Amino acid sequence: MFSNKDEFKLAFLKKLEMGFGKTFPESTVRDQYHTLGNMIREFISTDWINTNEHYRLTKQKQVYYLSIEFLLGKVLSQNLMNLGIYTIVQEGLSDLGIGLEQLEEIEPDAGLGNGGLGRLAACFLDSLSSLGLPGHGCGIRYRHGLFEQKIMNGYQLELPDHWLRHGHVWEVRKEDLSVEVPFWGRVECTKTGENLEFKHLDAEYVTAVPYDLPVVGYNNSTVNTLRLWSAEVSPYPVNKDIMHYKRETEMISEFLYPDDTHDEGKILRLKQQYFLVAASLRSIIRSYLNRKGDIKQLSKDICIHINDTHPALAIPELMRILLDEYRLGWEESWEITRGTFCYTNHTTLSEALEKWPIHIFKPLLPRIYMIIEEMNERYCHELWEKFPGEWDHIQEMAIIADGVVKMAHLAVVGSFSVNGVARIHTEILKDREMKLFYQHSPEKFNNKTNGITHRRWLLKANPELSSLITDTIGNDWVYQPEQMKNLLPYMNDSAFLDQLAVVKQKKKEQLAKRILDQNGLLIDPTSIFDVQVKRLHAYKRQLLNIIHIMHLYNRLKEDASCDFYPRTFIFGAKASPGYYYAKKIIKLIHSVAEKINHDPAVKERIKVVFMENYRVSLAEEIIPASDISEQISTASKEASGTGNMKLMMNGAVTVGTLDGANIEIREKVGADDIFIFGLSAKEVMKFEQEGGYNSMEYYYHDKRLQEIINQMRNGFLPDVADEFEPIVDSLLTENDQYFVMRDFDSYVNIQQQAGSAFENRQKWLRMSLRNIAMSGYFSSDRTIEEYASQIWGISNTSLETSIN
Template structure:
């Protein structure tokens, strides 16, 4: 149906009439989008079936990637690109008077993720399929996702993210593959045939119904599966309050990350996590059974990978099935389990390492708690045997301690591989955050530096740059990102550099139009587009950026003749609904923007823009237009970052701390092609360990800092009463936990250097080209090959 333009048009018109029951002339754009989507899904269905049959026939190893988030973005054009039919479809639609761009706008970003964790999972699925690797994703089909962000009077307002309002053309509901997930109840132990058997009684059952989405590889016949679970009431439940049961059941797959400030929210989050892993493991074992009669060699044919701690209950759930349903003894079940499951750690933040209160965990998941308790008992006994009497070590490493179940500890003990996501991050895990576990299991720890689905972030997001690259070095880079290094041959080619600049300016104009449309702010495309888009968190230090903007504003006000290279500071970020401090930062950004953008003394020297509802489809327009990429987290806090890689491959220059993957970017491009500043990770960790930092010293001795910080509370922002006192207090009363004031001077100095460098257009374009050329290393294809070879043990099956 996509073999040529005429065939496509003929098939499209026939399908539209059949699907919508109306003629083409009467059809809406929504009808046309649904028609095209259903054609793509049908077109790949044979390859989808054959892929699964190929995996079954090969009887090789498969990996199942369990993640609470998948930030997929829009799939229509990406699927057309991967199938190699984008040009045919675009030309055919044009002849019918249809704009493919307009159809794409009708598609909602899939509301299945929040930030880097979910986007990484989506990139990994793309690479698994593109490399013909047997790997599938499992997640939850959230009805509303996180939230849709609106900015009202500068404040974040959360609205339901109704991405499924018009359905999801890519999914297939498979009721015949539904499974049951039990909650609550009690466990009864009985001796049967000489062994202790456990029965989970009086359970409240939820039905998990899979919705499968095809994951289409780039120009390959491999189509893997993303299986999303929807929570539905079990038919005719025995329940005192059926309506309450129905509400509670459907809430499991209603929202990503429900507010867990109170116990009710904590219960719902834990329910979500167990729902995901129980349904997924039941499904995985059902597939495995099609090939193998016994589970004895499960770990030789299956790897279950847990993305962060959210799916850690996969460990006790697999144990439960092996012991309670399959009749395995503990030792054999444990051997199978810990050799089947691998774990990625994504954080060094202790507050982000999940732990669950026993008073919530035990009643909700009574059998799972018993198994975790047994795992903990045996693990602590092992520690005692190694170092008898070392109670502190046992207390530090125990899975259950201080009335909490520690999920990261369970993940490390119950898996065969633990990986960090950047060289620095992994070293911090090994030497500091998880040093005692590293001493215990050194063979488990390894590094897998993150990567991005670069075809989406270049081919889809930046087609003009993609065409320029292809004209220069040929098309092979689209399958082999390392080929981008051939662009280094054009560093002194003025014609090529001029074309690079023109493409950047075209992309900046496109973003400027969006900014004007969405915010009413007119920006100068000749200015530096200085961008910080990412989740709003104190350690990511959007505050450092804002305080510096306030400092620049103060200089311009004090001296109208002060010369500055014009800047457009662009922010995009969602703050978690319960994260009060982060919401204050959003309000501050918007308040500063309002004041600066409307001050005639500033003119076009500085503009500040906050783009609401940051998401993948908006990111695809921001990255290609960016000149400067703000990666300014407190050193040691950002595990890796992937936004830094997306900016880099689109030619933006990084201003950043030596944190996460910024270090590896610097190693690749060289110190002259990146702007680094601030404390190192070792210096930050030394302060945390030994003290010695006094933020008030920097406040008192640096007039720039004192002026900007005072403006948070001295009435500088008219009509704002004590609004920003929590931010003021965090910097001075609470001693500036993330070293914003410590790094301010270094940051201000490097920003001056950025301005000076930008005025040399030829030099800037050379630096930009170097970043694009070296970005191929950060392809998720490279990352996935490393996972496949070093952890999962899966092979490419064409």
């Protein structure tokens, strides 16, 4: 494209003038951003086309990753870095008086996800391309993503996220590849000879229009595709008011996770899920037949991965296509289908395993329901052969039972592989949540511990630390992240540790400036930055964190001379719009912050910060500046976590429970370089199964907890009245489902240990360095290599030598 900054400048100025019809001095920063973005996308297009053509010619197996979320964030700098032209572009723009960071600010976060699930999907796509593997993503192009979070008087307000207001330079609309997706209507069955023929009549159609985004591999020529589907009105006539139909249609791709506390919301979410899979499967099969031509060989050449239960309807949809459109028999169709799909489970929470009421499902998706009903009949018959007379056993495993369609059961039955995302998570699935399925088909179950892309979360987010690593051990770690363990010999190198301290301090000062600009709060950049940034959910226990902060405040008020190293507690989280309890916790955090941050007696000792509208680009600023990584979920509830890996990779030390990937982090860094507290998963599950926990005992016997809970309702916190009664009720009346009070004392003690360790600067820096050095294992490259070789059966097919 261009070999030096002068070539870039000429091309940039010409592109800007041609694209906007104005001279460079007349252009705005937005003009400049769009010019650069379009230039880079056009440059990428050659490799993009070549990659697709290479896949077509080699006819090798490909994988398609179906996910309701893809939390991409900003991609401008990532693409420049992966293409190897970041420095050329940065220097060329600088010569023109443009800071690349100014253009990065213009780019919107593509917020097509809520948390770890969507960010994992984005990391996986990055690794697929960077490893030269033939793998693509399929998702929904939400016009407003999740939502933009605003905090007013401590309350979360949800505003539309207008990330598409000015267009999206990376996407290419491909209207000629649109497909029609049917809803409602009825199914007519007729007999033709020996065969039954099914026709979906009187359906209401929605047009699915694909928008393709390039996924650029690091320093290779591989460019895979993320295809996002937009719901638009169909040219087919509809038997309803056209404006009502238009609005209903556009709602399908308007927001991620609409409120499903009522039937209308449930219908919309079910529509979204079928819309995604129906459009994606038609696209996948069309592409496959253009390359191969034999639908009967589909499972040998295509693997479709279901990221959690949301895309599980892909299983009956493929059956429908094979049965109704290709006229294959049931057994043959089932063999192809079950050989095509694999499923990742992301939760141990039974309430998070989706179930759809039949009275909603059946009329909305009549043919799909018929197929699932037949799948259920045959599966139950198979179970009857194995467990004759054990009706309760069979009902527990049925796909349809108790008036609902069980999506996790559908995903397990219809897949050849089922995996958890951390070793303990997979064991819990096998021992508890999916025990009966594991006993029936143990060969399906396996573990693939999650990973994160070090190119985004270290190379891009923390260039200062990346440069220090490269200067010290060379750049092999960029291609083989586990080579970061070569930093271990520097554990006692005081000069290196001093450099590491300088890097961390710079990132803390940068974040302190962001907090001052955004929150108007002056914080001490030499204080401990204690960070909990993640989705707001009761099991993640932001509540335990804020209760501990209240305890520290009470302690300082009682004895101002007590030994306490200054701390800045930083939160970032969104609560789902319909999650009333989670919103109360956000309000509590803000009320406590209001009390503490305005008390001159403690202002030099504690600060509490809530960073509004947590998103990928904000995470890239917070994570490199963090000292303590809060991973304090109730043991057995967090499937894996990926924030723990990002923070570890940037030198934060984990305070956490033995939950999810925290266990594997401890194994890598050793028990001395992580702070573990609280109940174990076995202890939690024993309480849940056998009882024996009484939260009121902790209230009456621990004066610290009694004082804190009373402060939630006695006027201690400003202007809240009975605001926090739901939280108090959850802890006392509802017996503290997530064992906040049980783990409180252990948490207080481990936090004291963490604070003491931080005061010994050399010790802390060694702890930080060990976390960085051992974080390479948690790269998504390792995870994807395991998926590719052990589940998907795909291999490197890139045109040039890729990372391996």
